[in-house]
Amino acid sequence: MIELHTAAEVRAAEAPLLAALPDGALMQRAAAGLATVCLRLLGRPYGARVTVLAGAGNNGGDALFAGARLAARGARTTAILLARDRAHPAALAAFRRAGGRTVEAAAAGPVLDRSDLVLDGIVGLGGSGGLREPAAALVDRAAAGPALMVAVDLPSGVDADTGAMAGAAFPAMHTVTFGAVKPGLVVGAGRGSAGQVHLVDIGLGPHLPAPSARQLTDADAAARLPLPDADDDKYSQGVVGVVAGSATYPGAGVLCTGAALRTRPGLVRYAGTAADGVRAAWPEAIVTDGRPGDAGRVQAWVIGPGLGTGDEARSVLAEVLATDLPVLVDADGLTLLAAEPELVRRRSAPTVLTPHDREFARFGTEPGDDRIGATRRLAADLGAVVLLKGDATVVADPDGTAFVNGTGTPWLATAGTGDVLSGIAGALLAADLPAVEAAAVAAHVHGRAGQVAAAHGPFIAGDVVRHLPEAVARVRGTPSAGLPDSGA
Ligand SMILES: NC(=O)C1=CN([C@@H]2O[C@H](COP(=O)(O)OP(=O)(O)OC[C@H]3O[C@@H](n4cnc5c(N)ncnc54)[C@H](O)[C@@H]3O)[C@@H](O)[C@H]2O)[C@@H](O)CC1
Ligand SMILES: Nc1ncnc2c1ncn2[C@@H]1O[C@H](COP(=O)(O)OP(=O)(O)O)[C@@H](O)[C@H]1O
Numbered sequence: 001m002i003e004l005h006t007a008a009e010v011r012a013a014e015a016p017l018l019a020a021l022p023d024g025a026l027m028q029r030a031a032a033g034l035a036t037v038c039l040r041l042l043g044r045p046y047g048a049r050v051t052v053l054a055g056a057g058n059n060g061g062d063a064l065f066a067g068a069r070l071a072a073r074g075a076r077t078t079a080i081l082l083a084r085d086r087a088h089p090a091a092l093a094a095f096r097r098a099g100g101r102t103v104e105a106a107a108a109g110p111v112l113d114r115s116d117l118v119l120d121g122i123v124g125l126g127g128s129g130g131l132r133e134p135a136a137a138l139v140d141r142a143a144a145g146p147a148l149m150v151a152v153d154l155p156s157g158v159d160a161d162t163g164a165m166a167g168a169a170f171p172a173m174h175t176v177t178f179g180a181v182k183p184g185l186v187v188g189a190g191r192g193s194a195g196q197v198h199l200v201d202i203g204l205g206p207h208l209p210a211p212s213a214r215q216l217t218d219a220d221a222a223a224r225l226p227l228p229d230a231d232d233d234k235y236s237q238g239v240v241g242v243v244a245g246s247a248t249y250p251g252a253g254v255l256c257t258g259a260a261l262r263t264r265p266g267l268v269r270y271a272g273t274a275a276d277g278v279r280a281a282w283p284e285a286i287v288t289d290g291r292p293g294d295a296g297r298v299q300a301w302v303i304g305p306g307l308g309t310g311d312e313a314r315s316v317l318a319e320v321l322a323t324d325l326p327v328l329v330d331a332d333g334l335t336l337l338a339a340e341p342e343l344v345r346r347r348s349a350p351t352v353l354t355p356h357d358r359e360f361a362r363f364g365t366e367p368g369d370d371r372i373g374a375t376r377r378l379a380a381d382l383g384a385v386v387l388l389k390g391d392a393t394v395v396a397d398p399d400g401t402a403f404v405n406g407t408g409t410p411w412l413a414t415a416g417t418g419d420v421l422s423g424i425a426g427a428l429l430a431a432d433l434p435a436v437e438a439a440a441v442a443a444h445v446h447g448r449a450g451q452v453a454a455a456h457g458p459f460i461a462g463d464v465v466r467h468l469p470e471a472v473a474r475v476r477g478t479p480s481a482g483l484p485d486s487g488a
């Protein structure tokens, strides 16, 4: 599990260590970890041109101390002091002692053009707003050059807690972060500016509170994905009911049903007016063109994709939400629900809502720049798990538990992939996972399936369904093909 901690949590955890350890010890831990990552990235440090963009605070201190360590390994290091009279004094002294030189910001362009690695020590946790001048222009110049762009703690210009970018930010290829991964490195615009994130342990562990949000790894998702065992039959694995698609638009019903089948192939029941299309695509499903009540017993419902928003759709939604079963509501179901939120507020069984931004806004507020905060607020308001889709999908429980998804590919931004996500999550709800985990694991597996599909070229939603078994196998770390083995 990757635990995400806010700036305030990190600062609070640092306080007892700063009091207990010798002066500067924590910064040396940070700088040593940073230098180690830079050495690995450079391969051969001897003669490499390293440029440090150093701000006035401790973030600049980390970068200058790391620069001193790289200089000691033979790198040619130059620092550009962005607030000349206010650089971290001990770090600047160490940098100079190690042979580092400094240049004025005004004369720094040619240095940046020839750098092998640029360290962003402009601002860290103390930053606010976007990059200011002259930092913004220097960062642009560095980005246009050949250098590896490495952010110290977080890319300057990115909000540590939300990932919001109020203006320009350092476009990092790698971010070396200290003590804990900050939410802003994995969510919002910050995700795109952080590149690959490397966590350096500086000993904060025992002092950190329970994380404010988490990200699942493959192992975390695998541990939650249920496996059939010898005592299982098709009913005991959890039966999913799907109400999606329509006679005119059968696609949503086909994709959603297929995703549920391919995630956990026990039994999927379909009820709705896309019955013919679903029957033709998935002979394994049990299909009725009647209402949900005609479908037979299920352990969870998925309702909404391609359903329409007319009276019949509204009545079917009300029927499903009146059951005491877990229900996932998506797409047209969300449009209907936004007009009648009491349908979900009055439920006691788990409900999962899976809006994209525009569907989210129908409930009264835009997601805005703080996607974790906004998702938590809507979940608490409605008493339902909310999964806000995007490049970093956020899942929140009404109790505040939150997950940020780390898998996926922009190729998933294609019609119908949301219907696939609903089917995956519905299968996991029917398998009795806690609703917030069903949603988070579904987002993880869906993203992996997108990545597997993308490896074969541009894909459409049906390809994501087709690649689900391989994605599940990858998440489990098991080979996806091979001779069947007894009991495997
Ligand atoms: N407290 C400690 O001893 C440790 C701190 N660490 C480092 O210290 C950082 C936090 O240090 P500080 O609290 O000194 O703060 P920062 O170094 O992040 O930033 C403070 C300075 O940046 C300026 N500033 C703020 N926003 C700006 C903007 N948008 N553009 C330009 N300048 C801006 C402020 O005026 C101030 O001078 C962490 O991110 C981490 O890198 C690590 O060394 C671990 C130990
Ligand atoms: N830029 C992106 N990068 C990664 N994943 C994305 C991106 N844009 C959308 N997605 C994912 O693709 C899916 C799209 O779902 P949705 O918007 O409901 O589409 P549809 O209604 O056509 O099925 C979601 O799982 C979302 O997280």
Ligand SMILES: [K+]
Residues within 6 Å of the ligand: 059, 120, 121, 122, 123, 124, 151, 152, 153, 154, 155, 156
């Ligand atoms: K930084």
